[in-house]
Amino acid sequence: MPTVVLMDVSLSMTRPVSLDGSEEFQRKNLAVHGLNMLFEHMASNYRLEFTALMAFSSLWELLVPFTRDYNALQEALSNLEDYDKTCVESALNGVSNVVQQEWGSACPCQVMLVTDGSLGIGKGSLRHSLQTLKQRGDDKKFPLPFPFPTKLFIMCIANAEELQMTDAMDNLEELLRLSGGDGQIFTVEGPLCMKSVQAMFGRLIDHAYSPFHAVLHCGNLSSDVQVFPRPEPIVVDEEVEPMPRTVSTDLEIVGFIEIADISSPPVISRHLVLPIAVNKEVDEVGAGATDELEEEPSASQMAGKSPNFCVLLHGSLKVEGMVALVQLGPEWYGMLYSQADSKKKSNLMMSLFEPGPEPLPWLGKISHLGPISEAAENPYGEDDSKSPFPVQPQVKRSYAQNVTVWIKASGLQTDVQKILRNARKLPDKTQTFYKELNRLRKAALAFGFWELLKGVADLLERECTLLPDSAHPDAAFQLSHAAQQLKLASTGDSQYAAFDHNIAPMHTDFSS
CATH class of the missing domain: 1.10.1240 (Methyltransferase, Methionine Synthase (B12-binding Domains); Chain A, domain 1)
Structure with a gap:
């Protein structure tokens, strides 16, 4: 899930902050300090994620396009210049353009707005933009919600009391609501200082950028893995009392199936699965696009020398043209498969199905599937000329019958x-x-x-x-x-208006 960092470089960000009688810092310096902390964390834990850096005041500028080079991002932060007034709307338009050019409108993206909570003044300010939402034509629509799935995180270099003294907090909450509500506003707790800003970015890291570690099991074999991006909890709307479902840290492979039988199933999300503590030597065997990952110090002697089930699984799925069905939780399944993103690199991917015992109707219930060896005869035939799928339902579906519909x-x-x-x-x-x-x-x-x-x-x-x-x-x-x-x-009388009753021809005899 790519990230766009939108950095406010307006004049209000240059306001000084006194730190315990020592030299004065600007709010911009505190923001840069927090972002450097975030980039260092991502460099260690999220090296496969793409991040872009944009700066804005009355105009916006793409300082660093989407990259995995966090040194370039930190260098651009150290060279920020100061500009004029704040204009959030134009910056959000810039984010929409940059993301759609790079990823299209289907890829989910995280947008991080780093600001001091100043809304700007006059025309172009956030306050003016929100007040004129209903007086706009189609050619001047507000950029939110974005045309792609978004999580908006607003990082305020100010405490909640300061924002609530004006209408800044109300406007930022409205901005979050317009984005779809999937995000959060972070404020500094306590006085403005390096420590409090670090704590605020630490809360962001725990919420959105904490790595997901799990153990992948298959019979007696297992492997520690890391999943990118972190699987999000989902809520099943059909349940009477919906509760968020989370992916278990114990991923159990329950079987293997041919790619042709799984087809292109509907999925909730897709994730990259990497074995923990691997180096380039292991990557070339088939662990995925991990040649940019640094080797973990604790496993420096073992990586590349000890067997790794995750590498074996990826190579096997790639060669055999199969996928592995994996149980994510109670009555919740997904699949592991090999996906090539270039001629030389291929990744072990995990796709999450809709929760339920029968996520793919043509396979029937996942719990009813079993190994071929337990079948009375090979369901694929001796020469793989047939397939047991799709499973035919016992009750004929209504959409398979001739239904009369009068639209016109x-x-x-x-x-x-x-x-x-x-x-x-x-x-x-x-x-x-x-x-x-x-x-x-x-x-x-x-x-x-x-x-x-x-x-x-x-x-x-x-x-x-x-x-x-x-x-x-x-x-x-x-x-x-x-x-x-x-x-x-x-007449509607149940004796004559039964739905299942058919009018039979009148019996007559004109043979004589």
């Missing part, structure tokens, strides 16, 4: 005309006539369209009076019988 008047008119055309060809079209009549009857009963049944009955009676002298006598009997049955159904 022309559709209803067509169905009525079809009945009348068959009515004029009785008795030759008796079966087709009753088939179309029963289809219309069921749809009218399902919609509670009693007037339609009465209207069609009147039409059939009219057709009966218009029959020519040369018409077969059976036609008049069938039309009268059908009209009577529709009129009875139009």
Whole structure:
């Protein structure tokens, strides 16, 4: 999940802060100190994440495009210049442009706004932008919410009391709400100083940038792994009392399946899985794109020399063209697979399915799957010519049946005309006539369209009076019988308006 750091370099950030009688620092210096702390943490724990640095005042500038080089980011921070007034709206427009050019509108992104809480003055200030939200045309829309999934973190180099003395906190909370509400406002606790700013960025790190360590198990084999980005808790809306579900730190592989059978399943999120304490030598075997990771000191003697199950798993999935089904928690599954991002690099990826026992309908319940060796015969055939999937459901799905839907008047008119055309060809079209009549009857009963049944009955009676002298006598009997049955159904009486009941042709005998 890439991160955009949006640094406020307006004049208000140059306001001095006295630190225990020592030399004076500007608020900008405190912000730079906190960001350096964050970048050092990401360099150690999030080396595979991309980060961009932007500066803004009345205009915005991309100082460092998306990169994994945290030295370049820290160097750009040390060379920040001071500009004029604050204009948050133009900066947010800049973030939208930069992210969409690099990642498109599908990739989730974290946006970190670092400011002193000053809203700016006059036209272009945040206060003015929020006040004019409803008076804008389509060509001047406010940039929030972004067209891509976003988490907005607002880092205020000020304490909550200072922000609440004005309407700054209310406006920042409105900004967070417009972004979708998925984020947080961080303020300094206590007096402004290096220590309190460090504590504020420490809370951000714990909330959004703490690494996710887990143990990957498969039978008697296991491996310590790290997952990027950290899997977020999710809430299942269908539950009566929804509770956030979190990915377990014990990931259990429950089986393997061919890529063709898993197809392209719907997933909640995708994550990169890396074995802990590996170096480039191991990476070349197939651990993933980890050649930029530094070797952990505690494992410097072991990395690259001891067997690693995670490396074995990645190489096996890549060669065999299979995926591993992994249990993330109670009735929650995902899959591990190899994905190449270039000709030379491939990564071990983990995708999370929707929680539930049957996340992929064509596989049936995951708990019902088993090894081929336990089947009476090979479900794939001797020459892999067949597949046991998709699993056919015991009950026929409603979307697989012919359902009558009338969206426009022309559709209803067509169905009525079809009945009348068959009515004029009785008795030759008796079966087709009753088939179309029963289809219309069921749809009218399902919609509670009693007037339609009465209207069609009147039409059939009219057709009966218009029959020519040369018409077969059976036609008049069938039309009268059908009209009577529709009129009875139009009363809504359960005896005649049963949905599963079909109008049967009237039995006649003209053989003599």
